[in-house]
Amino acid sequence: MNRQQDCILTIDLGTGAVRIFAFDLQGIFIGSMKGSYPTFHREPDYSEQDPEQIFITVLYVLKNFLNERIHPAGYQVTTICFSAAMHSVLPVDKKGNPLGNAITWSDNRGKQEARLLKGTPLGKIIYDATGTPIHPMSPLIKITWMKNKDKERFDRTARFLSLKSYIIQQLTGETIIDYSLASATGLFNIHSFQWEQAALDYAGITAGQLPDLVPVFYSTLRLRGEFQASLGLSGRTKIIAGASDGCLATLGAGVWGEGKATITVEQSGAVRVVGKEVLIDEQQRLFNYVLTKNYYVSGGPTNNGGVIFEWFTREFGSFRKAFDLEDSMEGLIQEASKIPAGSDGLLFLPYLLGERAPIWNANARGVFFGLNMQHRQQHFIRATIEGILYEIYSIGKTLEEHRAIHTLSINGSFTAYPFWAQLISDIFNKPVHVKNNSDSIGLGAFLVAATEMGMHSSLEEATREIDVPGMYKPDKRNHDVYMGLFRIFERLSSKLADDFEEIANWQSR
């Protein structure tokens, strides 16, 4: 078998699905396959996933992908590189078996624990050391919750894993976590690259109860013999630890270096920049995650991305075909494009799910503001999209207090709509390049693998090969309209804090 036939697989353990990509050694995309798994909400604030179902889904998709696409085409898999959603916690017993479901990033059960720590001197010390905002999403807070509210499970837990650690453990027998994913746990010191003692003490655990720390390039893992046989993979296939999906999406979007930022709009959203230094925000609004020792990915996440537009479509869109959300969304976007920029002064605050960056207010709620008798149904559609993107802009603006941003690379299923891409360009008043998000994660993981294999001297060099497609240029007049409204948006978001709290309390009474 000649060298051209070698290929690299990337496996992304996303929030709702596993996506497997294959690339040849030149970085040419060969194919991909996905398989989804559910998130359970046993109680209002709970978001959980079944680790065994994820494991089986990964195996199943991997097996189908290999048998249908890779083996028949004569490819030999030399390397498999992992990425995964951040912030999951899976307690396991001393045999390594899960104690119940994994708790995922969107779980909010630790609200009270987060409130108690946030704003204290210890909270500040932990944030500065770990780079992860003090928030229920953080594994630090989740483990603290378990110590306080689920003592029995806490006491039986030998180790607190991430979902990715569990899947890799099942496949290889080793229990590891890469620096990148570890840096999103609130337990990892992003300056010294070790577990942070102050955070461990606060959560009531020891470093031995966490997976072993490894660099993202860690490549000594091998598949268990049984899986080599059942998957038809060689015992020499390298398993590379890889990184978190957020860091890899940034890498794969080619945003590597000064003056660039990347925006992701999937169900949720994020704005990120990369730099060689930690970005210190006095108000603790931003995260700092690491990819490798030289690179920090900093930014802010929003809860209220495309999920809000999906909600709007479900409730108010017209459905020509049963369950055809896509079709209905496209119809709405077409309607929205008939309304002038700024929706004739109808403003929308998209905080239906509470909000993370930059206001970090779990009690925030949605608001339509400025309604008058001239506003028609179409204004609501456009205002909804504009509101989601004002929120993204407010994160970008917070980042710009620290770093200059000249160009944007956007990705995620919602930025694939030209209408959204142009809106982002106009609101930010910056040129915008569009990339597909799951492709970006896969490509990012491929670049880690390729760099580990010596095909690039550094990640920075690796990103130079990424071609940046499709550019949107900002319209200055629209930008001015948006800025006039954004000022009101920003003021309302902070001014309403007391009323948000009161209405949230009323709603949860």
Added chain:
Amino acid sequence: MNPYLLQKGLSKELDLFPHILEFGLKKTQTIRLASLPVEKSDSFSIYYIWEGRYDWNINDHPYILYPSDLAMILPGQPFGSPRGILDIGTYSWITLDVKETDKTFGPWSGFSPTESRSIQKILWLNSIPVAANMKETGKLFQQLAQELHLQEIGFQTRVHQLTDALLILTARQLIHQNHSQRDFSGSFMKLEQELRKNLSHQWAVEEMAALVGLGTTAFTEKVKSYTGFSPLNYLINIRISEAIKLLKQTETHLTDIALETGFYSSQHFSTTFKKLTGYTPSQFRKDNTDKS
């Protein structure tokens, strides 16, 4: 409309229809105490309101029913008025001898076995036992009454058809009520919960599709694009992941695990498990319980 009451064993009209336990129309003009206490129902009934306003408790939940509303009572569910009295008004009802465990509704029904299972699933899994705007149901009740009273040529077949039609209409309405046809992920989540609750059941794709209110083809296509798997392969994911938990956490015998998670036999379980994981179930159990 004149009131009437037909009862199995007492009314000759029902002699040819042993599955119909009661069929009647009730008119109430004065309120009497203790005329409708809450009692556990032992059979399956459908009520249709013609006039009045009824305060009823069905399966421990209060409902207010108005004209052209329908109520469905399953065997074992408590049913009655919270104040114990029958309100003023008029309603029709039919009580049928059907149970959830029955493979089919009976020789009288024209349903195929799969249709029959699907309709039963929909009726029995339903959480809201009332439906509004069911004038079509009222018409079916009128036609049934006419057929049973006049007994014209072909009435036996007509009664069977009308009973089937009544069940179809009820099932369809409940499905549309539970699934908005706008939110596939929400509907799929509900289906997933049902699959997990009844994992040992031999699910057919038709049944799963019926539960989200889609035809088999549209359902399969939708599931494939949403999950990446065919409906049956998605079901295998759930079966195997539940089996893994049982293998790791319990001493349960392999055959019992196989049946509990919906495999035909321990042989079928072993083959599927090995194909997917590379381990036989017993190897897998040994590997995951020996470690210290």
